[in-house]
Amino acid sequence: MTLAVVEEMCSFEKSRKCFKNNGETSQYDTSFTCLPCAPGCTTCIDDRPCILTLNWVQRSIVLAVACIIVGFIPLLVLFTVRYRNVKLFLGSWPGESHPDVHLALRCRDQVATSVSERYPTRRNAAAKWASPSLIWCSRLAVEGRLVMRAASPVLLRIVLLGAFLLYCPMIVQYFEPSPLTCSITIWMRELGFSISYGALLLKTWRISVVFRVRSAQRIKISDTDLIKRLALIVLIFGAYLSVRMVIGRPQIVNGVHSNGLRTKQCSWDVWDYCAAIAELGLLLWGIRLCIVVRKAPSEFNESRFISWAIYNETLLSLFLNITMFFLQSPSNPDLLYLVRFIHTQLTTTVTLTFLFGSKAYLVYKYREREHPQTTINRGSKYTAAP
Known part of the structure; x- marks a missing residue:
């Protein structure tokens, strides 16, 4: 029985005239009341719901876990500030009988292998390419390096800012969807991705430029130079988001x-596919950089951990986009929320673990303090010199 039929019957019954029966007035008109349908129903025969009720218990548990993980971000920022002057002689790694000499030789052999593979017949070009790298190896082993300074603490904090934005959609999506929450989710996701992974890719790009130089020309790429390029990447993503908010x-x-x-x-349309393609393009460029620097010597193996993070993000992002496509119908908002949470933890959280886990291990296990005055205003730079 449809709602229109029910309303018609009620109207008919209410229009009946009172009549006398055994000297009493009939109360039939006031004995029945037509109840409204459940919210969201266009037709109904009873009070059964037509709209799915969200599983708030599950969502609350997921949100609580997400908030706990987000709470570690300020601690990581504090870590980059508090231990910025911790100096580590790379020879203090366990297993080295004469650590400084062995590390320099190992670094030299690694450079020599890369040179021979790249220039099998051009000795002059090989010598020019290897010269700055060998100088870097020697200084790295003998002088030691500041763990945080070597990793560019400013860029590390920028990565943490991007990670925070990547976590924020879990808070926004906790509530029932609306055009506002859908828009905020997109802004947080795209800006966080461009900031966090843009910074990681640029750090890898700097290593590839310095250690693939073909001449004895001096090259300097400071953190400021990388931040300018990162601003351009974020600006491109911001322009896309602005156009989308106006058109789609x-x-x-x-x-x-x-x-x-x-x-x-929230709707899933061509704009979302464009964003996914842009993210994939940026990650593929990152994979190319990772392949280029896979044999280049890097302080504290940071380029290796960044490569793992980029490979991980690429594979899981492909998985997420495929999953989102198939989960549109039949729709299950609670399952989508859980999938996004798992994806965030397997990408953003794993990336932060790769990036900061090794540094925390080095700082707490093999550290040597350097006087703070000798490290003031020494911005992180990678330099290739003759």
Whole structure:
């Protein structure tokens, strides 16, 4: 029985005239009341719901875990500030009988292998390429390096800022979807991705430029230079988001759950595919950089950990986009929320673990303090010199 039929019957019954029966007035008109349908229902025969109720218990647990993990970001920022002057002689790694000499020789052999593979017949070019790298190896082993300074603490904090933005969608998506929450989620995701992974890719790009120089020309790429290039990447993503908010602002669409109940979810259209392609393009460029620097000597193996993070993000982002495509119908908002949470932890959290886990291990196990006055205003730079 449809709602229109029910309303027609009620109207007919209410229009009946009172009549006398055994000297009493009939109360039939006031004995029944037509109840409204459940919210969101266009037709109904009873009070059963038509819209899926979100699993708030599950969502609350997921949100609580996400907030706990986000709480570690300020601690990591404090870590980069407090231990910025911790100096580590790389020879203090365990297993080295004469650490400084052995490390220099190992670094030299690694450079020599890379040179011979790249220039098998050009000795002059090989010598020019290897000269700055061998100088770097020697200084690295003998003088030691500041763990945080060598990793560019400013860029590390920028990565943490991007990671914080990548965590924020979990807070926004906790609530029922609306055009505002859908828009905020997109802004947080794209800006966080461009900031965090843009900084990591530029750090890798700097290593590739310095250690692939083909001449004895001196090259300096400071943190400021990288920040300028990072600003350009973020600006491009910001321009895309601005255009999308004007032309293709996300809307709320109705889906159908497997049990037949209707659901509300953010639209997934061509704009989302464009963003996914842009992210994939940036990550593929990062994979190319990782392949280039795979044999280049790097302080504290940072380039290796960054490479692992980029490979991990690329594979899991492909998995997420494929999953989002198939989870649009039948719709399950609680499952989508859980999938996004797992994806965030397997990408952003794993990236931070790669990036800061090794540094925390080095700082707490093999450290030697350097006087703070000798490290003031010494911005991190990679230099290739003759």
